[in-house]
Amino acid sequence: MALALTACATAGPDYRPPEKSAATAPAAQGAFLSAQDARFSNAELPGHWWRLYDDPRLDALVEQALAANTDLRVADANLSAAQVGRTVGTSLGGGATLARPSGTAESLPGVVGYDLGLSASYPLDLNGRIRRAIEASAADVEAVAAARDYVRVGVAAATARAYAQVCAANYSLAVNRRVVALQRETLNATQRLFKGGRGTAFDVSRAQAAVDASEAGLPAFAAQRQGGLYLLATLLGRAPADYPKDVEDCTTLPMLHAALPMGDGAALIRRRPDIRQAERGIAADTARVGVATADLYPQIGIGGSLGIGGPLRSFGSGTSFGMSLGPLLSWSFPNRPVVRARIAQADAQVQADLARFDGTVLEALRQTETALESYRRHADQTAALDRARDSAGISAAQAGKLFRFGRGDFLSLLDAQRSLANAEASAAAARVQLVQDQIAIFLALGGGWS
Template sequence: MQILRSPSLLLIPALTLGACTVGPNYAGPPRTLADTAAPAGFKRGGPLASPAAPGVAAWWTQLNDPLLTQLETQALAANPNIAVATARLRQARASLRLERANQAPSANASAVYLHARIPGFDFGGTSGSDTGASAVDVYNLGFDASWEVDLFGGRRRSVEAARAQAEAAEANVADAQVSLTADVAQAYVNLRDVQRRIALARDAARMQQQMLTLTQQRFGQGAASDLDVERLRGQVESTNGQIVPLQAELESYLNALAVLTGQEPGALDARLSPIAAVPLPPAAVAVGDPAALLKRRPDIRAAERQLAQRTAQVGVADAARFPRLNILGLIGLGGTKLSDISPDKLVGLAAPMLQWNFLDFGRNRARINQAEGQRDEAEAQYRGTVLGALKDAEDALSRFGHRRETVASLLRSKASADRAADLMQQRFRAGTATLIDTLDAERQRVAAEQNLSAGTAGLTGDFIALQKALGLGWGAAPPAV
């Protein structure tokens, strides 16, 4: 067998052709959306929304609630959904490393010892038994390598697609963090709101019970009617009935927070049972502009990277139409004796093989059309994601601004109810008002406080929704492993 001493000569035309990469080059996402959205700014921001660039991490610290901050930190570290997204990121990064490795040659080493004994064959005088069989020993050490030359860039497009997929997985981790931090904050605000409403409902029930007792006494003296007694008794029962579902709602928020932080239900009951006020958002909120939103929101970044991946896969399908060049190299030494394993017994082989499936009856063309359709689908999904993100931001800004006005009105109503209750107390002490009138004024004050508490919780909830719409709250991507 002749040894090919200069196999590198075969690589010259291969490397020349390898500079060719078929398929479309990704030129970035559609520019029309970013260009039209960027200069205009948000239309619903109002005076309370600052155009300054917002921070991209730990937005919940603006609520100035240390316990909420602790819950957010614990959730980001222990929530199962974050673990799932992180595991998928590791898978995507491993796929990228695999595609990069596929560009390099594959090599194998082998050592073989063979002993054969076949009747009726003569292997050079090595005798067997009396049956006429002969035996032979074979010793061989070998090394073989194969390499598919990337003539038309199919491998490079595969690496490009895998890289975009890994970057999309990074954005998905950030998107999971955004959703998680918003869910934790909203559940915490709802918990504090329900705790406050339960306390106020119990105060109202206590006052109504006092009114019922006084009315029953007046009825016994002939100064009140059965209708007055039954009406007040119905109010007491109605208020007590409102407390039961509120208590169930409270327990559901406790369970939700425990699960969001990666713990079993009930694990946070003792920690969160003490009543605390609903945290309030800052006076002004930095929202930035739509151009920054398009770069910041993780779901937009993931959609853009998926578009890049689909574009690269068009090149992968296109490269399959062209010839493939595989180079096989083999080096071995050995013989029928162990002493034959020596450098002077070296045998080398280089075998280039060109394959071209030129007659496929349209299969490759169909695969290209399929990949192009997937790319167009990814582009449409990107456009939809951008439009949805802009709508989310505008809606959240609008709700947040109008909720401020609602809370301001509720504050004025609460102040009016407080003044009315104080005046009624003064009249009662002066003997010009009955105790029932005083208790009714106090009940109205409690009702106004309940409305204010619900409005305040709604305002903080709208602030949380705004932070989610802006895409805030993610941390750095997990390091590559």
């Protein structure tokens, strides 16, 4: 009867990847809307995207972070815990007794007895309950592995950002120091003119104020550099004082020398670890529907035992040995409404997983399009600010010549140099933002693991 009820079938639905979801929509599979110019290519994004910058120091930092980062160590430990397999269980029991039967004339202490036994059972899994549990466990392990990959993606991007922050701070510091040097030359010239009777004390004080105002911004860049170095140390699993000293003097921004490889939406969906994690969650919970469904049927197994027991004085005799072998049956038949409720809960969890999967896909696409659009607009802005800086430099040089030859007033010179200082700072900040935008794109694309 039990065999007929189980019908030798695997309980619950077989898992299939979502066919009608956000991931399979044509709009999600095609090219990105914000990547329709020469700055981008359809080439597949390499796993080690930071090597596109052709910067050995950056390569070394990312590799060190991926080997020593504390968040990755936690993710590795979680993966190891998820991969621990199940073992077959057995039971071993034993005991001793001291008994004096009532109504006998035997004197104390009575009869000493013993009982030792070993039992084991093997489930036949005729309804697939264990099979579904194994499927769920395997999908859970793959989901944890995907979560670990997502941490790796974040660590690589954070390391590149911290390195770019250090280089950007030194780069901006050098740019602003050049502005200060130009303003100081003007101050020195103004002081000479004042001593020669051609200038005024007011001109000198205004030139000094311009120098002081520009110098006041320099410490902020030094603070940004140290902040980036301390962040690098943390990402590398070190104390802040043990930051990488060879990066301290970096003044060249990491820049791409070719079009940014993008791929398309389908490649993004395949690559993003968080999407894979969400998909594996659907697979695991679909298998758990089968686990719950299997409780509608009897659980059948084969059990056996070996044991010895009896009075201690007969220990080792043939009559003290015993064994058994036979079928085991477990069935919670009266509680079928409870089982039906658990099946409904498992089905509802799968529906929630499907919605979560769609949300993860849509968010990944949104992040990528936003990062691409930001990069495009900032690239256009950077080009315009570079032109403005060049024009301000020409204007400041012309104002300086006019002032030195007595054909221009000092206020015009200061105004031209102030415009140059602002243009230099804006152009430098835009170039720094461009690097951060590139890294944001690589993060949104899910690069950093293979």
